[in-house]
Amino acid sequence: MSETDEILLARTAMGDKEAFQRLYFSLSPRIFPVLMQLIHDYQLTEDLLQETFVRIWNQASRYDINKSGAYTWSYTIARHLALDHLRRLSLRRTQKLTELEIELELEVGETLLSQHSKRKLDTCLSQLKSDQRQAFILSYCYGYEQRELVRILEHPLGTIKSWLRRGMEFMQKCVSR
Known part of the structure; x- marks a missing residue:
């Protein structure tokens, strides 16, 4: 074992x-x-x-x-x-740069986030479905593992993985518009 x-x-x-x-x-x-x-x-x-x-x-x-x-x-x-x-x-x-700006910079891969970019990030996050947004934030902002999200959000691992993958794809497209 x-x-x-x-x-x-x-x-x-x-x-x-x-x-x-x-x-x-x-x-x-x-x-x-x-x-x-x-x-x-x-x-x-x-x-x-x-x-x-x-x-x-x-x-x-x-x-x-x-x-x-x-x-x-x-x-x-x-x-x-x-x-x-x-x-x-x-x-x-x-x-x-404040710690929040550094964290936001890391999450979206940009060099520097202006006030406009922060609003855009919030707008993009708000377009995700509630459960997907919660999984995305818990994973990418707070570092929860997928198996921990299964317990917290009470959804199957496959669902969590799909939400995170699709959420990241959406956020990358949305923020770059």
Whole structure:
């Protein structure tokens, strides 16, 4: 029987290097593409992935299985590292971007969102059906995994996947109009 990521994370918290290695092989293929979508730089994404797992190793004892799944907890660490990197980058350029603007920028892949673009994003989101909009926001803004959305929204996995895929296709077209 294979151990879950949550068990591997608990064992990692006790200093189990083998469990940490197995956790890395389980989670890194899922976290890397998410970081790559945010950063758009392969080498930097690899660096951030490594830093993510260093933090996971150092902070594993803080993980609470009652609050989130191992992937969600690890993804949150990775996402915060990516946002921190983008914040530092924007400060170097002396641009004053708020965290919300950075998050919106990441979600739609634009360089900088004007007030007009934010209104457009809200307009596009409002055109999604209620359940699809909720799944889209929970996934892309809050980092919920598809299997977590199945539990939260009480719909089959295939439906959730379709909503997210179609929602992303629609949002990309809608925002670029």
